[in-house]
Amino acid sequence: MSTESSDAQLVESLRTNDFEALGSLFDRYYPQVYRTANAITRDSAVAEDIAQDCFLKLHQYAHRIDTSLPLAPWLYRVTVNLSYTWISRRQKRRISLETLVDQLMSPAWHAPDHVAEQGETVQQVRQAIGELPFNQRVVIVLHYLRSHMNIPVR
Numbered sequence: 001m002s003t004e005s006s007d008a009q010l011v012e013s014l015r016t017n018d019f020e021a022l023g024s025l026f027d028r029y030y031p032q033v034y035r036t037a038n039a040i041t042r043d044s045a046v047a048e049d050i051a052q053d054c055f056l057k058l059h060q061y062a063h064r065i066d067t068s069l070p071l072a073p074w075l076y077r078v079t080v081n082l083s084y085t086w087i088s089r090r091q092k093r094r095i096s097l098e099t100l101v102d103q104l105m106s107p108a109w110h111a112p113d114h115v116a117e118q119g120e121t122v123q124q125v126r127q128a129i130g131e132l133p134f135n136q137r138v139v140i141v142l143h144y145l146r147s148h149m150n151i152p153v154r
Helices: 007-014 019-041 044-060 071-093 097-105 118-130 134-148
Strands: none
Touching: 007 019, 007 071, 019 044, 019 071, 044 071, 118 134
């Protein structure tokens, strides 16, 4: 496929499993797809995965794409949808730091049924703290050290 081919011609070729056409579209649009995914997720590795998924969907749904319309908006919408899906799944897995602090401060925390869950909760707290930006992590760690080592606040 020549680099002079239009998006419509490349999509038509892709419909016949012409992987050279997919490669041409990948070369043409990867930077935009990657930048969009990276701007939304703020994670370069995830953005790379999303970009690859986007081009897999381009191949998978080539027969449904209206070649009379520009391809870039279709790719943009798929990229945004994949990025938001990733963020949504990540947020569902993330436990609220505020909820964990409430659990840790509650007197019922020392009850036998809660002691068994303590190891898992500590791991979740560590993971949540580890996902914070560096300056916020430092504040949490310093606060914890000060309160547990009885260091007076000046």
